[in-house]
């Protein structure tokens with residue numbers, strides 16, 4: 537079964553941080569397998585090169601065989617879910633510390649027919665959540681995946697910032713878009 541990842545954008549604006557994550561997701565799953573929903577008309581162009589763009593919310597699409605990735609779900613996503621679901625829906629929500637638990641009230645609540653799955657008890661960025669789900673759907677059990685629970689980004693010789701979210705470790709390196717590191721360095725140096 538061909539899988540589609542759907543990012544329901546739930547931030548008030550299309551922040552640069554969101555765009556960086558969305559591009560990173562597209563690089564991981566491919567443009568053909570990625571949908572962005574709930575996108576204001578003025579932002580459609582910014583995303584068109586990364587996936588299919590819809591102004592409509594996924595909550596009004598009534599998709600069959602859909603799974604919402606929700607940190608509050610009772611069941612862990614497993615490789616067996618590969619043949620059960622065609623659509624994997626995630627919140628286009630930036631991380632917050634402490635986690636505000638927005639996925640339930642802003643997304644899952646409006647998708648009563650969709651099945652909910654979690655991918656561990658820690659908050660991941662949307663791009664890392666997609667990457668984790670992709671690994672599981674490719675057959676890797678969750679317990680076999682490697683993570684770090686806080687990433688440190690070096691800004692210059694004396695400063696660094698901590699990102700208190702869970703990141704995948706890929707070949708020993710945290711799975712963070714180089715564009716995000718560049719963005720944070722630029723932001724912190726002003």
Ligand SMILES: C[S@@+](CC[C@H](N)C(=O)[O-])C[C@H]1O[C@@H](n2cnc3c(N)ncnc32)[C@H](O)[C@@H]1O
Pocket residue numbers: 604605606607608625626627628629630631632634635636637638639640653654655656657658659660661662665
């Ligand atoms: C940065 S998280 C949002 C977390 C946020 N604290 C909240 O309010 O729910 C962005 C999206 O990634 C997915 N996600 C992140 N961590 C997850 C987890 N542990 N289990 C399931 N989904 C997760 C969810 O779809 C979530 O909406």
